[in-house]
Amino acid sequence: MIVNSREVEIGNLKSEVKKYHDGGYRFVTETCLNLEDKFKIIYTFAIGYDLENIHIITDGKNVPSVSDIYSCALAVENEIKELFGVEFDGLAVDFGGNFMLGESSPISPQADIEIIRREKGGKNE
Numbered sequence: 001m002i003v004n005s006r007e008v009e010i011g012n013l014k015s016e017v018k019k020y021h022d023g024g025y026r027f028v029t030e031t032c033l034n035l036e037d038k039f040k041i042i043y044t045f046a047i048g049y050d051l052e053n054i055h056i057i058t059d060g061k062n063v064p065s066v067s068d069i070y071s072c073a074l075a076v077e078n079e080i081k082e083l084f085g086v087e088f089d090g091l092a093v094d095f096g097g098n099f100m101l102g103e104s105s106p107i108s109p110q111a112d113i114e115i116i117r118r119e120k121g122g123k124n125e
Contacts, residue, residue: 003044003051003052003053004053005042005053005054005055006053006054006055007054007055007056007057008054008055008056009056010056010058010063010064013054013056013063013064013066014064014066014069016054017043017054017066017069017070018069020045020052021069021070023047024047025045025046025047025052026045026046026047027043027044027045027066027070027072027073028044028045028046028051029044029076030042030043030044030066030073030076030077030080031044032080032083032084032086034084035057037059038057038058038059038060039057039058039059039060039084039086040055040056040057041055041056041058041063041080041086042054042055043055043066058086060084060085060086060087061087062087062089063086063087063088063089064088064089064090065077065088065089065090065091065092067088067090067091067092067093068090068092071092074091074092074093075099077091078091078093078094078095078099078100079099079100081094081097081099082097082099082100082101083100
């Protein structure tokens with residue numbers, strides 16, 4: 001099954017999410033995609049076995065948190081913050097960059113770290 005995503009303006013995000021909440025939809029997840037100089041954040045909701053997606057395109061600054069509508073969103077928003085560097089406004093609980101990463105972890109955002117395979121002893125590592 002392919003579930004298409006409908007783009008919403010960032011200024012309308014919370015009202016759109018509230019419609020899903022008030023309509024009895026469950027919050028499934030948020031997914032962040034790095035689009036070079038912008039981010040696409042996809043919000044997935046379910047009712048019964050039906051899924052619906054909306055998304056925003058953002059520069060990663062001042063993205064409204066939806067954790068005041070769906071409290072479970074705080075986990076994935078903290079994860080996106082750490083891995084992609086997206087700044088969420090109004091997080092219900094902000095772990096300050098220590099949700100998944102410790103103080104001695106590699107620099108964030110980790111999504112931009114390039115993995116390089118190299119030859120060692122005649123075989124790839």
